[in-house]
Amino acid sequence: MAFVVAIDGPAGSGKGTLAKLISEKYGLVNVDTGAMYRCLTLYLVRKGITVEEVDKVEAELPNINIRIERRDGEQYFYLNDEDVSKEIRTTKVNENVAKFAQLKCVRDMVTPMQREMGKTQDVIMEGRDITTVVFPNADVKIYLDCSEEERANRRYKQNLEKGIECTYEEVLKSIQERNRLETEREIAPLTKAEDAIVIDSTNLSIPEVAEAAYKIIDAKKEELK
Numbered sequence: 001m002a003f004v005v006a007i008d009g010p011a012g013s014g015k016g017t018l019a020k021l022i023s024e025k026y027g028l029v030n031v032d033t034g035a036m037y038r039c040l041t042l043y044l045v046r047k048g049i050t051v052e053e054v055d056k057v058e059a060e061l062p063n064i065n066i067r068i069e070r071r072d073g074e075q076y077f078y079l080n081d082e083d084v085s086k087e088i089r090t091t092k093v094n095e096n097v098a099k100f101a102q103l104k105c106v107r108d109m110v111t112p113m114q115r116e117m118g119k120t121q122d123v124i125m126e127g128r129d130i131t132t133v134v135f136p137n138a139d140v141k142i143y144l145d146c147s148e149e150e151r152a153n154r155r156y157k158q159n160l161e162k163g164i165e166c167t168y169e170e171v172l173k174s175i176q177e178r179n180r181l182e183t184e185r186e187i188a189p190l191t192k193a194e195d196a197i198v199i200d201s202t203n204l205s206i207p208e209v210a211e212a213a214y215k216i217i218d219a220k221k222e223e224l225k
Helices: 015-026 033-046 054-063 091-101 104-117 130-134 148-161 168-184 206-224
Strands: 004-008 029-032 066-071 074-079 123-127 140-145 197-200
Touching (some): 015 123, 015 206, 033 066, 033 091, 054 104, 104 130, 148 168, 197 206
Antiparallel strands (some): 066 074
16 A cells, blocks of 8 residues: 555545645645545436435446546546536535435445555545545544534635535534534444544644644654655
């Protein structure tokens, strides 16, 4: 396995931003695992399939192709060759992604895709079960935490910047429901790995969070020399 930095944490804690900064500083391939589940969710929602219809979900999985492209430092996500980079951030997907992500058949499809990416290249990967399930032997494990209120505030501002219409109350409710689903689900729940180092970003600026992560990574790289 190549050098792997794994980050877990709840929605809106800043994992994506941190992963991008780490990727740029250390030359690691940045894999947005959450977006992979969002692409799959978008496909199923468009088909009108609900999380209760597991047989239909399983039947559709072979028809789903997810591709990530990187251009000019940005990631673009393709669902069966359609650029869905904006669509996967909509409220409808937000409301359903955690529900579909808890299905065993869905995780059995996505997890091997994620592991394969870390076999031949140095990667930074963030999600909910990266440090515990996908890469339990990752070189660096970080658990990025943050209060629900601050996470909702950040996600609300991000949505407005992207032109996605919503209210703060809607975002907070979505954050709270996702947190419940992700921590209580039976398969690969969001939890802190025993050897993961916690960074609480609630009262930290982005540069401060990044600096804390850099110190952890630099220490590990020094250890591996």
